[in-house]
Amino acid sequence: MAEASYLEILNARLALGAARLPEDLLARARSFLVANQRADGGFAGREGESDLYYTSFGVRGLAIAGAFTRQAQEKAAGFLRARLGRTASVIDFISLLYASRLIHAAGGPDVLAENSPDWAEGVAAMLEQHRSRDGGYTKTASGAMGSTYHTFLVALAYGLIGRPLPAPERVIELLRSRRRDDGGFVELAVMKRSGANPTAAAVALARMLGDDGGLTRGAADCLIALQSPGEGGFCANRSMPVADLLSTFTALVTLRDLGAFERVNRDGTRTFVRSLATPAGGFRAGMWDDQPDVEYTFYGLGSLALISAASSPPADGNDCPSAHRRAAASKNVPPTPPTVPGTAPGPCRRGTPACVHCPGP
DSSP, rough: OOOOOHHHEEEEEEHHHTTTSSSHHHHHHHHHHTTTSTSSSSSSOOOSOOBHHHHHHHHHHHHHHHOHHHHHHHHHHHHHHTTTTTOOOHHHHOOOOOOHHHHHHOOOOTTTTTTTTTTTHHHHHHHHTBBBTTTTTTTTOOOOOOOOHHHHHHHHHHHHOOOOSSSSSHHHHHHHHHOTTTBBBBBTTTSOOBBBHHHHHHHHHHHHHOSSTTTTHHHHHHHTTBOOTSSSSBOTTOSSOOOOHHHHHHHHHHHHHTTTTTSSOOOHHHHHHHHHHOSSBBBSSTTTOOOBBHHHHHHHHHHHHHHHHHSOOSSSSSSOHHHHHHHHTHHHOOOOOOOTTTTTOOOOOOTTTOOOOSSSO
């Protein structure tokens, strides 16, 4: 089995935490996500047709909510197959690739089975067209300045095709140039104020490249300073007066990875995230928003899952809560899942064959 990617390990961790969420909240979120899968098998944003970006979030949301049924897998696989071979941006390509792997890992069709033997080589060549002189990667092939976020995306893409990122030392140098005095990171070299999302991308990228923590020292301080004392969520940067769900999710993921989750005001964050849930089960982007979508529903479930996992750890490594057993039984995690850092190895005492918390054979 191929080594688990960053995204696969993250989704496995979120599935574990989501299984501990209140059943009524999960049931509404499942209904919202299922209702938003279109006849073509894909998912769309708030307007327009189905696309790869939103389909990836729809698939990820179904997976962590325990609603990734065989029917949903087959429909999504059909949509993805229809997009194979088309020109796509880096983010759309990653969306296609990760959704395909998630479907196959859950026991569904292998969308990528008929790719040619030199497919990965062609993908790598395409990715290198986005390499910039500063060592990073750009949003478009003609871009002049590397983007912290798109460099992270390219690293994810290389991981998903099972190839190392070329010249990683150049990316480390890029990250050093994007680090600011508060410990956070910026998206582009010309920017002065660090933000939650570029900091999250930089920390994840540094960890993927084996940084020992020296490069990301101070990043937790930067992120904690972005938690709004009034709302409980996290702001995009220090100049933003309101919190948003994307920044909240990325900050929580990163603080968990940095071992600083105990510094989060979890009750405040939980209240903020829950306030963005709609009666129909979807989540909005922020207090100012009035419409949910599948992307922010994933962020909402993911944020609550991280808080739930940190607030109510299992009693021991051999006892899985019933909700977790249901999640495993639904096969929304790989049959031979990656060992999630911080969980105990060993077979599940209750015999769950696809248990993220207790990775089995």
